[in-house]
Amino acid sequence: MALLLHKGFDALDVAFRGQISKRLTAFLDSKKSEAQETGIPVLATYNGLKFHVAPSGGSGGYAFICNTGKTGAIWKLKRPSPSGDWGLFVSVSAIRIALHGLAKVRDYLVDTLKKFDVVYLEGSERINRVDFAFDFLMPDFVLTEDRFVMGQRFGRCKAGIIGEPYRADGKSNRVTGVTVGKNPGRQVVIYDKRLQIMTVRDKMFWLEIWNENLERAGLPPIDITVPEDSRVWRIELRLYKNILKGDTYKVTSFGTLERKLELMFNQVLADVRYVLPTNDSNRSRWPNHPIWDRVQTELKSELAAQHSNLPMGRVVEIQRDEKTQMLDRQISGCIIALAGLHEVKPKQFVDYARQTMGQILARYEKDPADTKRKLKLALSRYACERIEK
Structure with a gap:
């Protein structure tokens, strides 16, 4: 039996009609030049908004790339031009859209536009991508590539971990x-979400989301250390710009997106199905796998209102703890490696570690200007990852 742990949006890309001001353009030019000197993004604050400015622009004529952090969004901005008015493009972080949902994210984007000196007019946007995901606890589920029935327009299946080449579990070759499908059309993706959060950085907050939902339902938390009991599978439906703005749906604004979400996602599930094999030689007559019917049932809720109850600040804390543990392990590992290089015996190691840390502190004190510069860069790097209410 499949237990639903989470459902909600996972990606949102939007283009906006409008252009940034000359004042902001001059400000971004100065920050971009500063970033080009070091080759790394620099921290900027404009109208109270903190973001990093990249040392280069982006394809499509975008002069500036501004990143408000892992819990924010990546903005691509064009220079003001009389020949074109689609001057802004934004990709919302998966964390923000999952936690806040569509309506709240729309308000967040409108507020950011205001801080970028852009006057937002309702309907002056074009939705380029929207993803919706379902996470099911299904320890006994076995994913089989040849159980998809689809039309030719969906293209070939690709097996593997999201964002990586084909990869299977070393023990079972599963x-x-x-x-299924490809950008800029539609995609259906099924993958082992537990495996992803165990192997990809900054994904462990999903365990917190799942366990919070389980607690609200009066159920025990997942023990992710036991794969046989904690296998979570994600079913993700993706709509790209060719489908969204095509003649069939003509989705442009947030309003039309909200009205047509259920229709579009149901059509995806009808055009590509995960099925149970029978003796029938005609694959198109094979029945849906129960999980496919379950997803169709879950789509009947008000999709635009879906969001997680986990506070954004908690996600930031989880990611900060993950980063801290990773850096602690690296520091400890480097000191042990140094000890091995210098043939330090186990009984001498504690004294050697203290001595090494003393030498590191002495190095900081010897060149305080360089230490201050590097610390400033470190503070800048994480400045956008602040605690939100």
């Missing part, structure tokens, strides 16, 4: 993910 399939851990399948992608």
Whole structure:
């Protein structure tokens, strides 16, 4: 039996009609030049908004790339031009859209536009991508690539981990993910979400989301250290710009997106199905796998209102703890490696570690200007990852 742990949006890309001001352009030019000197993004604050400015622009004529952090969004901005008015493009972080949902994210984007000196007019946007995901606890589920029935327009299946080449569990050679379809059309993706959060950085907050939902339902938390009991599978539906703005749906604004979400996602599930094999030689007559019917049932809720109850600040804390533990392990590992290089015996190691830390502190004190410069860069790097209410 499949237990639903989470459902909600996972990606949102939007283009906006409008252009940034000359004042902001001059400000971004100065920050971009500063970033080009070091080759790394620099921290900027404009109208109270903190973001990093990249040392280069982006394809499509975007002069500036501004990143408000892992819990924010990546903005691509064009220079003001009389020949074109689609001057802004934004990709919302998966964390923000999952936690806040569509309506709240729309308000967040409008507020950011205001801080960028852009006057937002309702309907002056074009939705380029929207993803919706379902996470099910299904320890006994076995993903089989040849159980998809689809039309030709969906293209070939691709097996593997999301964002990586084909990869299978070393013990069982099992399939851990399948992608059907391609950008800029539609995609259906099924993959082992537990495996992803165990192997990809900054994903562990999903465990907190799942366990919070389980607690609200009066159920015990997942023990992720036991794969046989904690296998979570994600089913993800993706709509790209060719489908959204095509003649069939003509989705442009947030309003039309909200009205047509259920219709579009149901059509995806009808055009590509995960099925149970029978003796029938005609695959198109094979019945849906129960999980496919379950997803269709879950789509009947008000999708635009879906969001997680986990506070954004908690996600930031989780990611900060993950980063801290990783850096602690690296520091400890480097000191042990140094000890091995200098043939330090186990009984001498504690004294050697203290001595090494003393030498590091002495190095900081010897060149305080360089230490201050590097610390400033470190503070800048994480400045956008602040605690939010």
